[in-house]
Amino acid sequence: MTPNHILAATLGVFIAQGAAADALRIATEGAYPPFNFVDESGEVQGFDVEVAKALCAEMEAECEIVTQAWDGIIPGLKAGKYDAIVASMSITDKRKEAVDFTDPYYAAGAALIAPTDSDITYTPEGMEGKTIGVQRATTYATLVEQKFPGASLKAYDTVENHNLDLQAGRLDGVVAQQVLMFDWLKTEGGDAFEFKGEPVKDVEFIGSGAGIAVEKGNTDLLDRLNAALDTIQENGTYEAINAKYFPFSISAE
Numbered sequence: 001m002t003p004n005h006i007l008a009a010t011l012g013v014f015i016a017q018g019a020a021a022d023a024l025r026i027a028t029e030g031a032y033p034p035f036n037f038v039d040e041s042g043e044v045q046g047f048d049v050e051v052a053k054a055l056c057a058e059m060e061a062e063c064e065i066v067t068q069a070w071d072g073i074i075p076g077l078k079a080g081k082y083d084a085i086v087a088s089m090s091i092t093d094k095r096k097e098a099v100d101f102t103d104p105y106y107a108a109g110a111a112l113i114a115p116t117d118s119d120i121t122y123t124p125e126g127m128e129g130k131t132i133g134v135q136r137a138t139t140y141a142t143l144v145e146q147k148f149p150g151a152s153l154k155a156y157d158t159v160e161n162h163n164l165d166l167q168a169g170r171l172d173g174v175v176a177q178q179v180l181m182f183d184w185l186k187t188e189g190g191d192a193f194e195f196k197g198e199p200v201k202d203v204e205f206i207g208s209g210a211g212i213a214v215e216k217g218n219t220d221l222l223d224r225l226n227a228a229l230d231t232i233q234e235n236g237t238y239e240a241i242n243a244k245y246f247p248f249s250i251s252a253e
Contacts, residue, residue: 026065047246052084084225107210130152
């Protein structure tokens with residue numbers, strides 16, 4: 001082999017390595033609309049997916065989205081099946097023992113929902129003496145107990161049950177997850193209700209939000225993702241994706 005051939009072969013190895021370094025496999029669940037789902041044509045779609053693709057574009061990385069059942073999504077990351085998880089994964093202390101998280105890329109706030117013609121306000125004064133439904137043993141129950149002590153709390157086993165009592169007029173309002181209730185408001189029976197005030201996003205009660213998970217110790221990818229996340233939030237890309245799915249901001253900022 002001539003020196004030129006050796007040089008060409010060596011350069012080819014470096015180019016191949018560089019290309020591999022800029023190729024990212026990102027996992028999502030594919031079963032959690034509108035955040036991630038598989039459409040009728042078999043394509044993976046949703047808020048999570050569009051954020052992932054926007055981050056890859058910002059990092060100038062080739063992005064492959066793969067689906068993975070939820071119960072195996074962290075084990076798959078640790079086994080090296082993919083490089084990151086963008087799947088509406090809440091940042092928790094327990095999960096941080098297994099993976100590293102980026103800064104949160106969204107936070108679904110705790111919303112107050114009440115009849116459209118109600119004058120209730122999402123304030124300690126406005127909730128005073130009101131009967132408020134929550135799901136039992138949730139962060140929303142704790143939130144109402146501590147931030148709105150003048151409210152009369154009524155706990156339910158499921159969100160569906162407190163929604164039924166709200167429809168029946170046995171509650172003045174309910175406090176629940178904003179995005180979940182947004183979907184309910186679009187259903188028959190839910191259209192007589194609306195959000196009141198701004199959702200509470202207090203980290204003390206609802207956590208810091210959803211983050212992108214990477215293998216522990218992969219600080220290079222973590223830093224790149226965080227930098228790209230900052231950029232898409234600053235240049236309007238994130239806002240445009242948000243507006244496509246929700247008429248309110250779910251940004252964690």
